[in-house]
Amino acid sequence: MVRPIDSARRAELLDQTMRYAAEHGIASLSLRPLAAALGTSSRMLVHYFGTKEELIGQALTAARPDIPALLSAHVQAGHTPAGMAQRLWRELTTGGEQEPRTRLLLEVMALALTQPGLYRQHAVDAVRAWLDPLSAALRAAGLTARDAHARATMLVSGLHGLALDRYLTGDRQRTDDAAHDLITAATKTT
Amino acid sequence: MVRPIDSARRAELLDQTMRYAAEHGIASLSLRPLAAALGTSSRMLVHYFGTKEELIGQALTAARPDIPALLSAHVQAGHTPAGMAQRLWRELTTGGEQEPRTRLLLEVMALALTQPGLYRQHAVDAVRAWLDPLSAALRAAGLTARDAHARATMLVSGLHGLALDRYLTGDRQRTDDAAHDLITAATKTT
């Protein structure tokens, strides 16, 4: 190894690719327009990542949110189910670092329906990343395994559906109200 | 008009196109493979529908479910909010006539995020088609306008999210449980 590979440049390109894909879509993504938007050439993208498929795969992996970090960042929310769900909803909607990733995730989930070979694993992983800690927290709050599973699913996938609605319609009030009611109902320990 | 246009053939092609798109995806749909699967030629598809965009648009319009018919078909469910929501969930999941349409709708909703010009109207229409009657039923059951809106949103978009989860993971038990809990919580008139 006389000259080390520029991994920093690769990471930067992956992040930019993720943002570009979130804005323009994965399905219709092609190398030349992407490269132009990133200030490079399709030749370079192929050099760095081998194939377009590999580029997208690595970008999706790099875009995976760090759930433990997100949960521990705001300690005041605690690890109560309601706090975690509110945190999830805020991540999905409040246009910060996570919103483009979420838009991307929703497209990946939809594309996985018809092209499971390319996207299914990414989509399932993303669902489980929120589902498992929420389910555990609900069990810790006293629910049975069945109920904890059902409530966690109701929260994670329900909020995904609400996020899709929100991105589509732009109706913040209605989706916020619905998310609030959903979280309240799902975390009630009655 | 010496020779009438073959509208029956067009309707048949639209239905077959919808099924093909639900299976293979809209985003990567191209005329030649589609035509081959339908036993015709890309030349004919263009002849009948003008452009690919128009073909997809008409197929999506033709795929729109007739909600009033779906609701009135099973009278025993009544028009109670819970009955309507259960009907919606069954339509989304029980692999009948509506399931390919629903898979298609989920992809359309996701694609509308990045290509609103093509798909946003279809997606928003599909959401409202279930949202409005559900909201009306919830108001009739005694909820305030705000609560009815929120609950209906929670049901429609929440169940969409659960359907996406179900299609992805294939986990019927977990998603059915979650849908049941969601419907129970959203239609409770406390």
Place this chain on the structure above:
DNA sequence: CCATACCTGTAGCGACTGGTACAGTAAACC
């Protein structure tokens, strides 16, 4: 029968796709 449309096959256009061959440059370690 005839005229008028719709229908349908063949061939091809220009644009774009992902990926490559080839050449040259630049950086890092010995």
Place this chain on the structure above:
DNA sequence: GGTTTACTGTACCAGTCGCTACAGGTATGG
């Protein structure tokens, strides 16, 4: 300084895309 490797530009390939020009076939109403 020399050698090895990563980087990068140009040009291009075969394949696919949506769509069309052209021609011939076919059914229908008069």
